Amino acid sequence: MKEARRSGERRLVRALVRRLPLLGTLIGLGFAVWLVATNDLGAVAAAFGRIGVAGFVGVTLVRALVLIVCGIAWARILDGLAPAPASACLILRFVREGINVLLPVASVGGEVLGARLLTFWGVAGSLAAASVLADLLFQVGTLALFAGLGAGLLSQIEGAQAAELADWTLRVLAVAALAVTAFFALQRTGIVRHVEDRIAALGRRFVREAEARPEPTRRIQGALDTVWGAGRRGRLAQSCALHAVAWLLGAAEVLVVLTCIGIDHIGLTDILVIEALSQAIKAAAFLVPSGLGVQEGGLVLVCGLFGIDPGTAIALSLARRVPDVVLGLPSLLVWQNLEARRDGVRPTAPTCDRP
Template sequence: MTGDRVSWKSRAGRAVLRRLPLFGTLIGLGLAVWLVATNDLGAVAAAFGRIGVAGFAGVTLVRALVIVLCGIAWARILDGLSPAPAAACLILRFVREGINVLLPVASVGGEVVGARLLTFWGVAGSLAAASVLADLLFQVGTLGLFAGLGAGLLTRVEGAQAAELANWTLRTLAVAGLVITAFFALQRTGVVRVIEDRVAALGRRFVRETEARPEPSQRIQGALDAVWAAGRRGHLAQSCLLHALAWLLGAAEIAVVLACIGIDHVSVSEILVIEALSQAIKAAAFLVPSGLGVQEGGLVLVCGLFGIDAGTAIALSLARRVPDVVLGLPALLVWQNLEARRANVRPATPT
C-alpha cells in the first residue's frame, strides 16, 4: 500500500509538472491579448511595417551571432573533457534555442534536450548534464550582472517611475544573487552526490528482489567536479566572458529595430537599460514559454520610460520574435534529423 501511495503521488507530481508550461502559455496568451486590446493595433502595424526586410535581416543576423557566442561558451566548458567538437555545441545551441522559443515548454526544456543530444557525439550523459548546468549558471549569472548594469544606468534617469523600477530591480537581483550562489554551491559542495544517493536508495526500496537491478549510472557530481577543476579556470572564465558579451550584443537588436522605425532620440545607455531590464523580466517568467506576453509587457513598461510609445514597443517585441521563427524552425528540423539518424543506427533488440 505504501508503494502504491508513493507511486500515485509521483504520477500526480509529474502530471502537474507537465501542465506547468500549458498554464504558463495560457497566462502569456492572456497578457498578449490584453496588451493588443488596450493599445492601438494600427500604430503597432504601422511601426512594424516600417522595419522592413533589411531590419528583419539585421535582427536575425545579430541573434545568430548571439547564439554562436553562447555555443562557443558551452564548448569552452567541455574543451578537454569530451570528444565532442566545438561544432556540435554550436549546432546544439541553436537547437536549444529553437526548442525554448517555439515549443510549449518552460525556458529550460531546450537545455534538457541539448544535454541528451550531446551524448550522440560520445559524451557521457553525466558530463553532458554537468556541462549544461555550468552553462546555465554562467548564463543566468551574467544576466544578473547585465540587469544590474541596466538598473544602475536607470538610476540616472529622472522620474519616480524610473526610480521605483530601478529599486525594484536591485532588490530582485539581491534575491536572485542568493539563488545563483545556492545553485553554484549545489554544484561545488557535493550536494548533488547526496541527492543522487537518496534517489538511488529510494529506487532500491521499490525494486523487488526478483527484479534485475539496473547498473549504477555515472555520477553527475563527479562530472561537475571535473568541470570545475582548478586547472580549468581559464576555460571557465572564457565561457563566462562570452556569455556576458552575448548579453551586450543582444542590445544591438533593439538598436537596429528602433533605427529602422525612425526612433533616433534613444541613447546607447538607454538601449542597454531597455535590453537588460526586458531580458530580466522575461527570465523571471521562465515558466511562460518564450516569454509570451511577458516580453511584450516588459518592453512596453521599460520603453515608456524613454518616451517610446506602446505601439512601437510591441512592434519591437514582434520584430524580435522574427529570428525565433527564422532560426528556430531550421533548428527543430536539425533536432528531428539527429533523432532520426540516431534511431537508424541503433542496434536491433534481439528477439
C-alpha cells in the same frame, strides 16, 4: 487504502507538473493578445511595417551571432573533457534555443534535451548534464550582472518612475544573487551526490533486483567536479566572459529595430537599459514558454520610461520574435534529423529463430 491514496496524489502532482508549461503558454498568450488589443492596433501595425525586410534580416543576423557566441561559450566548458567538437555545441545551442522559444516547455526544456543530444557525439550523459548546468550558471550569472548594469544606468535618469523601477530591480537582483550563489554551491559542495544517493536508495526499494545492477562509474557530481576542476579556470573564465558579451550583443537587436522604425532620440545608454531590464523581466517568468506576453509587457513598461509609445514597444517585441521563427524552425528540423539518424544506427536486439 493509504498506499492507493498516495499513488493517486503522486499521479495528480505529475499531471499538474506536465501541464504547467501549457498553462503558462495559455496565460502568456492571453496576456499578449490582451496587451495588443488594448493598445492602438494601427500604431502597432504602422511601427511594425516601418521595420522592413532589412530590419528583420538585421535582427536575425544579430540573434544568430548571439547564439554562436553562446555555443562557443558552451564548447569552452567541454574543451579537453569530451570528444565532441565545438561544432556540436554550436549546432545544439541553436536547437536548445529553438525548443525553448517554439515549443510549449519551460525555458529550461531546451537545456535538458540539449544535454541528451550531446551524448550523440560520444559525450557521457553525466558530463553532458554537468556542462549544461555550468553553462546555465554562467548564463544566469552574467544576466544578473547585465541587469545590474541596466539598473545602475537607470538610476541616473531623472524621474520617480525610473528611480522606483531601478530600486525594485536592485532588490530583485539581490535575491537573484543569492539564488546564483546557491546554484553554484549546489554544484561545488557535493549536494548533487547526496541527492543521487537518495534517488538510488529509493530506486533499490521499488525496483526489483536493482541491487544487482552496477553503480554508474561517472555520476553527475563526479562530472561537475571534473568541469570545475583545477587547471580549468581559464576555460571557465572564457565561457563566462563570452556569455557577458552575448548579453551586450543582444542590445544590437533593439538598436536595429528602433533605428528602422525611426526612433532617433534614444542613446546607447537607453538601449542598454531597455535590453537589460526587459531580459531580466523575461527571465523572471521562465516558466512561461518564450516569455509570451511577459516580453511584450516588459518592453512596454521599460520603453515608456524613454518616451516610446506602447505601439512601438509592442512592434519591437514582435520584431524580436521573427528570429525565434526564422532560426527556431530549422533548429527543430535539425533536432528531428538527429533523432532519426540516431534511431537508424541503433542496433536491434538479436532474435532467435524458432525450430
